[in-house]
Amino acid sequence: MAKKYAIGVDYGTESGRAVLVDLSDGTEVADHVTPYPHNVIDEKLPESGVRLEHDWALQHPGDYIEVLKRSVPAVMKASGVDPADVIGLGIDFTACTMLPIDEELKPLCFDPELKEQPHSWVKLWKHHAAQDEANQINEVAGRRGEAFLPRYGGKISSEWMIAKVWQILDEAPHIYEQADRFVEATDWVVSQMTGRLVRNSCTAGYKSIWHKQEGYPSQAFFKELDTRLEHLTETKLRGEVLPLGTKAGELTEEMAALMGLNPGIAIAVGNVDAHAAVPAVGVVTPGKLVMAMGTSICHMLLGSDEKQVEGMCGVVEDGIIPGFMGYEAGQSAVGDIFAWYVEEAVPAYVKEAAEKEGLNVHVWLEQKASAYKPGQTGLLALDWWNGNRSTLVDTDLTGLLIGCTLLTKPEEIYRTLLEATAFGTRKIIDAFHYNGVEVNELYACGGLPQKNQLLMQIYADVTNREIKIADSKQTPALGAAMFGAVAAGSAKGGYDSIVEAAKKMARVRKETYKPIPENVAVYERLYQEYSKLHDYFGRGENDVMKVLKSIKEQV
Numbered sequence: 001m002a003k004k005y006a007i008g009v010d011y012g013t014e015s016g017r018a019v020l021v022d023l024s025d026g027t028e029v030a031d032h033v034t035p036y037p038h039n040v041i042d043e044k045l046p047e048s049g050v051r052l053e054h055d056w057a058l059q060h061p062g063d064y065i066e067v068l069k070r071s072v073p074a075v076m077k078a079s080g081v082d083p084a085d086v087i088g089l090g091i092d093f094t095a096c097t098m099l100p101i102d103e104e105l106k107p108l109c110f111d112p113e114l115k116e117q118p119h120s121w122v123k124l125w126k127h128h129a130a131q132d133e134a135n136q137i138n139e140v141a142g143r144r145g146e147a148f149l150p151r152y153g154g155k156i157s158s159e160w161m162i163a164k165v166w167q168i169l170d171e172a173p174h175i176y177e178q179a180d181r182f183v184e185a186t187d188w189v190v191s192q193m194t195g196r197l198v199r200n201s202c203t204a205g206y207k208s209i210w211h212k213q214e215g216y217p218s219q220a221f222f223k224e225l226d227t228r229l230e231h232l233t234e235t236k237l238r239g240e241v242l243p244l245g246t247k248a249g250e251l252t253e254e255m256a257a258l259m260g261l262n263p264g265i266a267i268a269v270g271n272v273d274a275h276a277a278v279p280a281v282g283v284v285t286p287g288k289l290v291m292a293m294g295t296s297i298c299h300m301l302l303g304s305d306e307k308q309v310e311g312m313c314g315v316v317e318d319g320i321i322p323g324f325m326g327y328e329a330g331q332s333a334v335g336d337i338f339a340w341y342v343e344e345a346v347p348a349y350v351k352e353a354a355e356k357e358g359l360n361v362h363v364w365l366e367q368k369a370s371a372y373k374p375g376q377t378g379l380l381a382l383d384w385w386n387g388n389r390s391t392l393v394d395t396d397l398t399g400l401l402i403g404c405t406l407l408t409k410p411e412e413i414y415r416t417l418l419e420a421t422a423f424g425t426r427k428i429i430d431a432f433h434y435n436g437v438e439v440n441e442l443y444a445c446g447g448l449p450q451k452n453q454l455l456m457q458i459y460a461d462v463t464n465r466e467i468k469i470a471d472s473k474q475t476p477a478l479g480a481a482m483f484g485a486v487a488a489g490s491a492k493g494g495y496d497s498i499v500e501a502a503k504k505m506a507r508v509r510k511e512t513y514k515p516i517p518e519n520v521a522v523y524e525r526l527y528q529e530y531s532k533l534h535d536y537f538g539r540g541e542n543d544v545m546k547v548l549k550s551i552k553e554q555v
């Protein structure tokens with residue numbers, strides 16, 4: 001039988017990427033990126049120029065279809081693969097990235113009457129203007145003792161579906177009324193390929209407070225939020241919720257023609273970027289924490305039971321791998337902290353030296369910082385440059401660097417920032433591990449493991465755990481393609497479960513990062529100090545960070 005292939009499409013914040021994957025061994029045969037023509041819309045709407053308020057982040061749904069039209073034919077052309085041998089397609093997306101649609105599944109922003117209304121557009125995951133609604137959701141849920149709250153570490157985020165829908169109702173009730181449904185962009189794009197809208201268990205669970213046994217929160221809860229929301233879940237959030245790997249439908253004739261594929265191939269239900277990466281590094285059982293490391297870190301972990309863990313982003317049955325509880329936590333800035341230091345705080349002589357040696361400033365600092373032993377800088381930092389997502393769930397916390405003297409060098413500060421993010425990850429690991437969700441091994445994917453070896457060794461030493469590194473540079477897209485192969489099934493040359501697909505297609509590198517015992521011992525002492533600062537500034541004993549913020553706002 002001829003080789004069979006699947007396509008994974010990874011929808012990031014600024015671009016979408018298609019990857020054509022060989023199903024026999026997971027080889028990535030070809031890939032192509034399409035930058036979104038409208039990118040992130042955060043100042044004014046396209047065409048009309050209507051200005052957006054602070055904290056808004058929108059997207060153009062047409063850009064997502066553009067990715068299918070440009071990148072899928074491009075990988076087919078580059079690979080020379082016969083379309084008859086492509087049996088399935090899966091996608092992964094940022095989330096919660098949501099939009100209002102009409103009965104025909106058409107985005108409301110495509111309606112000439114509504115296109116000048118900001119609330120008719122796609123709200124990107126990092127649209128942060130629904131904080132008031134999120135605060136009220138948390139207040140009401142806490143007061144009512146809602147059982148769902150502990151499943152989200154005690155707080156529902158302003159980035160998620162219910163807060164965003166409620167903001168639309170508050171600020172543009174006519175858009176709310178006109179919307180037939182509110183959907184995740186990942187489900188909408190799948191519906192455009194198949195002609196039928198289904199929801200996926202991953203975004204429904206992590207972003208829309210849906211639970212496999214209990215469904216959505218009660219009507220009474222929604223009524224207490226706002227009487228107009230009482231019937232939200234049976235009306236505008238209605239729709240079948242299917243586990244990951246399920247076939248959502250088959251590619252329509254019309255879309256097949258646009259994408260250069262054969263009609264009728266299996267399209268998997270939608271997925272989230274970080275979650276899709278988990279089977280792509282071969283993780284299909286509990287005990288292994290997957291870190292998607294880039295500007296931020298998403299931490300993904302499987303468990304057998306539903307446990308309560310402080311400050312996690314969520315626990316969802318079938319949310320990552322069907323048959324398991326999927327746990328998610330995160331750090332809201334990691335690579336971004338290193339970028340801040342390099343762009344805003346390193347002295348000119350460092351930039352000049354790096355340039356002279358033909359090195360990127362990060363690489364120059366990493367080389368110099370590698371000469372130090374753990375503890376040798378005399379410095380310690382709190383990694384809260386963009387607040388704390390897990391486990392404190394507090395966006396008002398800020399960064400801290402302690403121990404500077406007149407002799408402190410830039411590379412020492414850089415090393416300390418790397419260490420601070422590792423201590424932040426250790427906090428998350430401890431929160432899971434000591435609350436009944438074991439973490440024995442670490443897996444890393446994303447840009448950072450490819451870029452900084454010192455960082456990865458520090459993570460191994462601080463967490464005292466071995467770290468395996470993804471072999472693929474397109475880990476989420478590979479995962480999405482694997483789910484596409486599962487949607488197709490073995491009869492078509494795919495796989496019957498994601499576990500089987502992972503066995504054949506997932507890859508990690510041979511070399512791993514192993515903890516070095518003498519480093520582990522020193523980092524253990526530094527971690528104790530980090531923990532003292534963490535609790536002192538993060539748990540209310542000293543609220544100087546919040547006081548500074550409020551003085552700044554007043555001034």
Ligand SMILES: Nc1ncnc2c1ncn2[C@@H]1O[C@H](COP(=O)(O)OP(=O)(O)O)[C@@H](O)[C@H]1O
Pocket residue numbers: 293294295296334335336337338339340362363366446447448451452455
């Ligand atoms: N050598 C390096 N060491 C550490 N961080 C780096 C290095 N080079 C770039 N970065 C950081 O990596 C981040 C980008 O990571 P990447 O995974 O490529 O992006 P994204 O999270 O957007 O997918 C940026 O925040 C950047 O500051």
Ligand SMILES: O=C(CO)[C@H](O)[C@H](O)COP(=O)(O)O
Pocket residue numbers: 012013093094095096125272273274294295296298
């Ligand atoms: O919330 C998330 C996953 O639950 C991600 O942070 C969001 O999807 C954006 O991811 P990225 O920065 O990797 O594009």
